[in-house]
Amino acid sequence: MHEPIYWVDLGLRNYLFRIGSFELRWYSLAYLAGIILGYWHISRMLKEPGAPMAQRHADDLFFYCTLGIILGGRLGYATFYTGGDTGIPSLWAHPSELMSLWHGGMSFHGGLIGVLLAMAWVSWRNGLAFLRVADYVSVCVPFGMLFGRLANFVNGELWGRVVTGYVPWAMVFPDAPDQLPRHPSQLYEAGLEGLALIVIMLFLFWKTRARFRPGLLVGVFTTGIACARFVVEFYREPDAQLADFAHQTGLSMGQWLTIPLILLGLVVVARAIARPALGSGAQTAPA
Structure with missing residues (x-):
């Protein structure tokens, strides 16, 4: 009989170092690494012909998107994963707990909404084309997805979910109540939402003229990450408070929230392809 891999035998810990009661956690470093790498890469992208904004706009995006990720992710978790029939008291009824990030989690969809609002604000305030700003930001988002999912692992x-059949990389996680072999779905997400999208988005930006078709990059990203999340949800354990919801509807909460994103992404891609491409010098950023 095949022996599963035991997570505890990997020698992993959730922090880099500890000083007294303070711990520098890998999850915090993942957020930081994704944001910094994204900022560095978008700064490189802006040096290429046809950039829709200047470096000072990227600086604003760095600040507001960071707020959008944290606030949106937390408020999304409070909205979709607490209260109602979840069995977890609504965080909206306990405002002091909203920013207690160590209680509960972060919502991908909430963070996405936060980033969209941040981009809309920076675009409106500076008279920038929102769709083109979204194109550039979307190329950098998969860096954060990769680091975040690795930190989850x-x-x-x-x-x-519990493995059925033979899966050589099945793993027993210490906090799983039944101690049965499970799919390391965090690594599946890191591969699909992170690494695969990094390759696709970087190729489209640096090796094609996709950036001259407004909406194409963000449309591909939206469709890609939504499809990846939909597939991975078949292997990911549903949140305990939403297990009954998943059983009754046939799909998890994450999958239901992802379907509109897939449709939206396809519409944006189709619209971008149908419209004429911009010239290489069109819509350059204001000084």
């Missing part, structure tokens, strides 16, 4: 959290 290092933390031994958000593990997958």
